[in-house]
Structure formats: C-alpha cells, structure tokens
Amino acid sequence: MKKLLLTAILASIVALLAACGGSDEAEEGLLEDGKLKVGVTAGPHEEILEKVSELAEEEGLEIEIVSFSDYVMPNVSLSEGELDLNSFQTEPFFDHMNEERDLGLIKVADTVTFPMGIYSEKITDLSELEDGAQIALPGDPTNSGRALLLFEQAGLIKLEEGLGVNATVNDIVENPNNYEFIELDSAQIPRQLGEVDIAAINSNFAMDSGLSPKDDSIFIEQDSTFVNLIAVREENKDDEALKQFIEIYQSDEVKTFVEESFSGSVVPGW
CATH class of the missing domain: 3.40.190.10 (Periplasmic binding protein-like II)
Structure with a gap:
C-alpha cells in the first residue's frame, strides 16, 4: 500500500513539473x-x-x-x-x-x-490601344482574377458575371478588340513592360521598379477592396x-x- 502511495506521489510531482515547464514554454511563444x-x-x-x-x-x-x-x-x-x-x-x-x-x-x-494599376511604355491612354494588342497580367490565380477585373473596370473586356477574383482568361465573354492576354510572374512584369502594349502590375512591384501608381499608371483600380x-x-x-x-x-x-x-x-x- 505504501509503495502504491509513493508511486502516486512521485507521478503527481512529475506531472506538476511537466506542467510548469509547459507553462514557461507557452509564455515564451513567438519570442x-x-x-x-x-x-x-x-x-x-x-x-x-x-x-x-x-x-x-x-x-x-x-x-x-x-x-x-x-x-x-x-x-x-x-x-x-x-x-x-x-x-x-x-x-x-x-x-x-x-x-x-x-x-x-x-x-x-x-x-x-x-491599388493595382495598368502601365505602358507605348501608349499614354487606353483609347490608343490597337486591335490585337498584347496585355500582360500576373499569372497566379487571385492576382490574375484581380487584373481581369481591372481590365473590365477599364472597359477593355467583359467577364462572366459573379466570378470575382476567381475569373480566368477563359472567362472573358467579350473581347471585341481581340486583345492577347499573356500571364507572367508578378515580380517580372515591370521588367517586361516594354515587350507588351500594356500590363497590370501590383503596386509593390511597380514601386520597387521605380514606377509611381499615382503618376505613371494610365488606369488605376477604383474603390479597391x-x-x-x-x-x-x-x-x-x-x-x-x-x-x-x-x-x-x-x-x-x-x-x-x-x-x-x-x-x-x-x-x-x-
């Protein structure tokens, strides 16, 4: 009986020490x-x-x-x-x-x-875009959808309704000027801007390459959420x-x- 009691007491002490150790670790957390x-x-x-x-x-x-x-x-x-x-x-x-x-x-x-913006080294207004113009946009899913919404906002295309940022280039239902959409890595688009007619660029990458969303974009996101x-x-x-x-x-x-x-x-x- 004494042996069982001693075992129980030792187990309690071990559990208490373990709990104390766990508490210290939890307090340290991210720091x-x-x-x-x-x-x-x-x-x-x-x-x-x-x-x-x-x-x-x-x-x-x-x-x-x-x-x-x-x-x-x-x-x-x-x-x-x-x-x-x-x-x-x-x-x-x-x-x-x-x-x-x-x-x-x-x-x-x-x-x-x-705010995401549309940029160009070839034109200063979207009305100057010619039929078949090449348009670059981010290739990752949500930024691609965001760019397509931006192009729709700018009056360049129409998308299938209700898709939001889930829209892809395959969901373009109206493209009257036969624009060609080219998906690229978001960070690389500013470096390749001169190779396309216009491009949608995330502001952090635009600014990192010396572009001002406010001053250099020819169209910018309205009421961005x-x-x-x-x-x-x-x-x-x-x-x-x-x-x-x-x-x-x-x-x-x-x-x-x-x-x-x-x-x-x-x-x-x-």
Whole structure:
C-alpha cells in the first residue's frame, strides 16, 4: 500500500513539473528566440516594416525582417516555422493559397491597400490601344482574377458575371478588340513592360521598379477592396508579442508614415 502511495506521489510531482515547464514554454511563444521574424515582399511592405521595427525597438520588441521577391515563399516559410508572421498579401490570395496548400495559417489584422494599376511604355491612354494588342497580367490565380477585373473596370473586356477574383482568361465573354492576354510572374512584369502594349502590375512591384501608381499608371483600380493582411500560424493567434506587433503596425505613427511616404499609392487599410 505504501509503495502504491509513493508511486502516486512521485507521478503527481512529475506531472506538476511537466506542467510548469509547459507553462514557461507557452509564455515564451513567438519570442522564444528573443525576436519576431517577419516575412515581407521587397518594396513598400519592407519599407513600412522598417518603420514598424523602429517603433517596436523603442518598446523593447526586436523584429528581424526577411524580404522575399515572390508571393509563394513567405507563406510556405511561415507554415514551416521559418517565420513568425508575414505581411505582404491580399485576403483573396491568402485564402486561395492557404486552402490549396493546407498551410494552417490565419489572418489576424489588416494592413495597407495597394491599388493595382495598368502601365505602358507605348501608349499614354487606353483609347490608343490597337486591335490585337498584347496585355500582360500576373499569372497566379487571385492576382490574375484581380487584373481581369481591372481590365473590365477599364472597359477593355467583359467577364462572366459573379466570378470575382476567381475569373480566368477563359472567362472573358467579350473581347471585341481581340486583345492577347499573356500571364507572367508578378515580380517580372515591370521588367517586361516594354515587350507588351500594356500590363497590370501590383503596386509593390511597380514601386520597387521605380514606377509611381499615382503618376505613371494610365488606369488605376477604383474603390479597391483588396486590403493586405498579417498572417500567422493558427497556434500563435493569441500570442502577446503578436498583439504588440499589430498595435504598433496600426498606430498613428505608421499611418502618418504611409501617407507621407507613398502619396496615395499605398493607403492605410485599418
């Protein structure tokens, strides 16, 4: 009987110690290595995060910025634990990739909006487009659909109704001027702008290549609902460091920085 009682007491002590250890680990959370590792795409997202990092440092929060040149790896890296969070994408793109790849990520906050624009090195007005003109657009699913909605908004085509960002070039129901649509990697489109007649370019890549969405686009998205977001792994959604990061990002200081730095080409979306 004494032996059984002693065994039970020892088991209780082990369980208590394990629980205490687990609590310490949970408290460390995303700051287990002392800093937040945040993924962004190069350009405005990175510039904004540099401002956030500067403000965070004043509050004792260290941020390591990891910059990417594409839209796929920031989510893959986050899902695999190489990042603590990321800030670079619109919700339709996030939803599509998260579901398609079963990444286990969730949205936790809104950030900024980048209106998509139409650019050209050959014409200054869409009325100058000739029959059969070549039109470049992003090749990834949601940005492709977004670009097609932009072309429809500009009066170039008509799409099958009700598809929204899920539209593809196969869903064009009216193309009276026989435009040729060429899907390219989003980041490469600015470099290939001279090889087509017009192109839809995401503002972060446009600005990264020296183009101003406000001044250089010949048509720009109207009343965009494509707000960018902050994403994390689901298990970290209540992390205290994450809450601190969001509070800093959505502060008046960052809002002023965005408005003064990008002159309407990037708009606070929170």
